[in-house]
Amino acid sequence: MPKVIYQSPDGARTEIDAPVGATVRNLALANGVDGIVGECGGELMCASCHVYVDEQFLERLPPVQEEEDEMLESTACERLSNSRLSCQIKMTDELDGLLVRLPEEQL
Amino acid sequence: MTPSTTQLPELDLDPYSPEFLADPYPYYAQLRDAGPVVWLTRYEHYVVARHAETKAVLDDWETFGSTRGFGLHDPEREPPLLDSPEYEPLARVPHMNTEAIRGLLDAVRPDPPEHDPIRRLFMRMLAPGLIRRSREQIVGAAQALVEKLVARGSFDAAAELADAFVLGVIGDLVGLPEQGREHIIAYGNMAMNTSGPRNEVYLESIEHAVDAVAWVDQVCTRDSLSPGPIGQLIFDAVDAGEIEEDMGNAFVRVFPTAAVDTTSSTITNAIYNLAVNPDQWALLRDDPSLARRAFQETMRFTQAIHPLYRTTTRDGELAGSELAAGIKMALFLGSANRDPRVFEDPDRFEIRRDATPQLGFGSGIHSCAGQTLARLEGEAVLTALSRRVARLELDGEPTPRRHNTLHTWAHLPVKVTGDAR
Numbered sequence: 001m002p003k004v005i006y007q008s009p010d011g012a013r014t015e016i017d018a019p020v021g022a023t024v025r026n027l028a029l030a031n032g033v034d035g036i037v038g039e040c041g042g043e044l045m046c047a048s049c050h051v052y053v054d055e056q057f058l059e060r061l062p063p064v065q066e067e068e069d070e071m072l073e074s075t076a077c078e079r080l081s082n083s084r085l086s087c088q089i090k091m092t093d094e095l096d097g098l099l100v101r102l103p104e105e106q107l
Numbered sequence: 108m109t110p111s112t113t114q115l116p117e118l119d120l121d122p123y124s125p126e127f128l129a130d131p132y133p134y135y136a137q138l139r140d141a142g143p144v145v146w147l148t149r150y151e152h153y154v155v156a157r158h159a160e161t162k163a164v165l166d167d168w169e170t171f172g173s174t175r176g177f178g179l180h181d182p183e184r185e186p187p188l189l190d191s192p193e194y195e196p197l198a199r200v201p202h203m204n205t206e207a208i209r210g211l212l213d214a215v216r217p218d219p220p221e222h223d224p225i226r227r228l229f230m231r232m233l234a235p236g237l238i239r240r241s242r243e244q245i246v247g248a249a250q251a252l253v254e255k256l257v258a259r260g261s262f263d264a265a266a267e268l269a270d271a272f273v274l275g276v277i278g279d280l281v282g283l284p285e286q287g288r289e290h291i292i293a294y295g296n297m298a299m300n301t302s303g304p305r306n307e308v309y310l311e312s313i314e315h316a317v318d319a320v321a322w323v324d325q326v327c328t329r330d331s332l333s334p335g336p337i338g339q340l341i342f343d344a345v346d347a348g349e350i351e352e353d354m355g356n357a358f359v360r361v362f363p364t365a366a367v368d369t370t371s372s373t374i375t376n377a378i379y380n381l382a383v384n385p386d387q388w389a390l391l392r393d394d395p396s397l398a399r400r401a402f403q404e405t406m407r408f409t410q411a412i413h414p415l416y417r418t419t420t421r422d423g424e425l426a427g428s429e430l431a432a433g434i435k436m437a438l439f440l441g442s443a444n445r446d447p448r449v450f451e452d453p454d455r456f457e458i459r460r461d462a463t464p465q466l467g468f469g470s471g472i473h474s475c476a477g478q479t480l481a482r483l484e485g486e487a488v489l490t491a492l493s494r495r496v497a498r499l500e501l502d503g504e505p506t507p508r509r510h511n512t513l514h515t516w517a518h519l520p521v522k523v524t525g526d527a528r
Contacts, residue, residue, distance in 0.1 A: 039482065074234045074236030
């Protein structure tokens with residue numbers, strides 16, 4: 001099973017086994033990883049599941065679609081070139097070891 | 108027309124009866140237990156009351172369309188609402204802008220592709236970033252109002268707190284004139300009551316909205332608005348040629364229609380839930396950062412919107428049941444939100460739980476575009492109360508709001524003991 005690694009702003013890392021198809025947002029909430037709020041339920045309505053994706057994985061992700069792009073303009077912490085909404089990242093075998101850094105704030 | 112419903116469980120419930128409206132939860136349980144899809148004999152339509160199927164229906168707009176309205180009324184089988192004799196009182200409104208009202212329906216009902224530019228504009232008007240820029244102002248307004256009311260020791264948390272606060276927030280964001288904002292209450296009351304059958308509350312809501320319709324017609328135009336970030340964005344979109352001027356006016360009306368009653372009802376419900384559950388109030392007092400969760404849990408536990416409808420666009424299948432095209436389907440979000448298949452101990456109000464799967468804001472492409480704003484309004488009021496009030500209690504019996512769609516209190520008298528911390 002692929003793994004996803006969440007890194008909190010203080011550098012602490014949490015590694016989670018990720019069933020293929022599960023989203024990075026849902027995995028965090030299901031496993032009690034702090035730092036992802038995602039209060040809209042994964043509907044691209046709240047921009048509170050913002051993550052910074054480690055550069056080496058960026059190209060393996062599907063491109064940002066228009067609605068995600070608009071929502072990324074609304075993140076609480078600055079949008080960077082590696083910003084994504086974790087509700088839009090579905091785990092695949094190719095993403096094994098995916099490292100996402102969590103922002104200081106989501107709301 | 109009755110489709111072949113031999114395999115569907117049938118129930119003869121009336122979701123609009125006074126008993127059902129007063130306490131829907133036993134009926135919700137009955138609907139959930141009857142099966143994943145139920146045939147309601149009285150109104151001859153489908154009902155879905157469990158969480159999984161409710162979400163599936165909301166997420167599949169192609170099979171469960173919205174173009175035939177979110178209410179019981181079916182424009183393909185009945186005359187347009189505004190042409191019905193029940194709307195005769197509105198004929199007294201001088202120069203009523205029926206085009207703008209039809210435009211409003213066009214703004215909220217379509218499915219893709221017509222829906223796409225509309226949804227994009229809504230998302231821009233209500234984007235979390237834009238709302239965040241108003242945060243200080245909204246939090247400040249909540250603190251000031253709570254301060255004033257708490258000093259009195261007792262007040263009506265529905266009318267004087269929830270309604271007054273939300274009217275102020277929405278009025279300022281849109282840029283509506285301060286004078287006359289109370290008309291929005293009667294206007295929204297009509298808009299949502301008329302989602303139900305043509306019963307007494309339905310007819311009363313139209314009768315009571317005559318002045319409000321005239322006021323809304325007058326103020327929901329470019330020239331009447333004062334600068335407010337949302338009103339500005341709407342008419343910027345008109346100037347950029349994204350939407351027509353009439354559609355711009357219709358967009359302004361979405362706010363009195365959909366952004367006031369819904370949020371204020373939820374805030375009222377939250378205060379009621381906290382007043383009658385002192386253990387939960389104590390948790391919030393100890394940790395005001397639970398305010399957002401308390402709001403989300405209120406959406407789950409006492410969902411303000413009663414039924415919401417879709418219409419089947421084609422023959423289909425749901426949870427093993429065959430469905431015929433062209434039939435209304437009632438969704439009870441408040442029932443999905445109490446489904447024991449998803450929520451542990453669903454009939455308990457617990458502000459620490461993660462109620463995120465609750466469907467009160469809908470799901471899929473028609474999910475509530477204003478949810479970030481609504482959550483912020485809820486958070487602002489509950490935080491202000493928790494910081495300022497030690498004891499929160501009912502001060503006599505609250506008065507339920509008689510309403511076809513909204514499940515809340517018209518008057519919620521509360522008694523508070525202040526706290527200077």
